[in-house]
Amino acid sequence: MKITAYEVREDEQKYFKDIAEKYNIDIIYVKETLNVETIELAKGCEGVTILGRSKISSIILDKLKVFNINYISTRTIGYNHIDLDYARKIGIKVSNSNYGPNGVADFTLMLILMSIRNYKQAMFRGNVNDYSLDGLQGKEMKDLTVGVLGSGKIGSTVIELLQGFGCRILVYDAYPKDKIREKAKYVDLDTLYKESDVITLHTPLLKDTHHMINKESIGKMKNGVILINCARGELMDIEDVIVGIETHKIGGLGLDVIENEEEIYHQDRRLDILTNRQMAYIRQFPNVTMTQHMAFYTDIAVSSMVNSGVESLISFVNTATSEYEIKR
């Protein structure tokens, strides 16, 4: 069996080599994304595995079909970079990764704590020997209401971690889950917006969650609300969020993701002229902490991403099914 692995980072190679040896398969390694230029490298393979920067449009899917490639695995949890409807229409099966939620949940808690304790400012000051306290006064978790949007794998793990801090926890999910009820209180979306001091996003990017944080929803929130996004940048209308910061409606932001991050994050762009103005503008606020989509990035998660990415292709090729197949 032969597959092509796109967007392979150096830190993934060890895991790819181990699994290739274990199952005796050939893997063609490509650093670049799967795109119209690199797709030729998949010729003769039975499946391809990608990360989140490969935009899998109908054009790419049609080309894969011409090469008789019927299986794609994305080594990410999110799959909004793949035109799933079209893939289904032409008979291409797609799987995603299911690494544990703890890395992202831990990171979410870190961004919450950094935001409520003004740590970005404190860190910057330390670098220039400014040890003043002015403006750094924070809040205590036990006094806060935290609203968790989405109680799936990551959201529910965030709720478990939050329990240790003694804060009040509200949760909203389109599909509430019984086992969460003993740990947090399900409320409607408006109540969550109205009563939360901190709101953290853990819903997938779907048509109905696109830009759900916008002028209208921000208007329903408490003055000085802290927003945390470790899910997908497109959940927020960043222009409306900028206005929220400028008008002091939003008191702090912790963003691991931002809209149009794809050509920037996970690359060294120091010598380039970047054109994402919103990203450049929002990052300069003293109360905005941004990271480069790295909440997932732990040793255990990377090994699991590679293993599930390859194993699902093996399973697809041998049985036409995979436990990781996206069936929505």
Ligand code: NAD
């Ligand atoms: P999940 O599928 O387990 O949970 C998603 C939850 O959202 C489900 O409970 C679902 O019912 C709920 N939901 C769906 N539509 C909704 C809506 N309209 N309103 C409210 N809730 C809705 O997914 P997960 O593993 O918890 O991951 C959540 C998201 O986190 C992923 O989709 C991905 O975008 C993001 N993510 C980010 C990173 C990172 O490194 N920053 C890593 C992994 C995942």
